[in-house]
């Protein structure tokens with residue numbers, strides 16, 4: 001049970017292939033219906049962020065990943081769901097992501113990323129990512 005005012009700890013995947021990055025659209029019944037996000041989900045009790053990301057991506061996209069490095073932690077502390085979003089670069093271990101929970105996914109070119117209608121916490125993350133990608 002989430003405590004009042006507790007901050008939800010969430011992980012997000014930054015998966016890059018060529019000049020594209022993978023994004024997912026939240027399902028329609030959701031509070032953030034149709035918003036785009038970097039795939040991931042809640043860290044469970046006792047789980048490391050890396051393990052949470054591996055588990056979430058297997059559940060949501062049916063693929064295993066290797067976590068490479070932490071990129072940024074975004075604090076989006078506004079109600080109704082204050083959250084801390086830990087974003088990691090990772091690579092696929094084989095296979096291609098296939099949505100397991102009826103969500104839409106797409107590989108979007110870096111230069112189109114900021115035109116997506118992102119969930120609030122993912123907006124600054126996308127901005128940091130584009131800035132970073134422009135320097136490498």
Ligand code: 523
Nearest residue numbers: 010011012037038039040041042081119121122
């Ligand atoms: N976000 C978010 N951005 C983002 C993710 C992965 C999650 O803003 N990139 C938010 C959306 C929800 C909360 O974090 O408010 C939890 O994400 P969710 O619902 O994808 O976590 P799951 O998959 O662990 O949740 P269940 O479907 O309930 O298991």
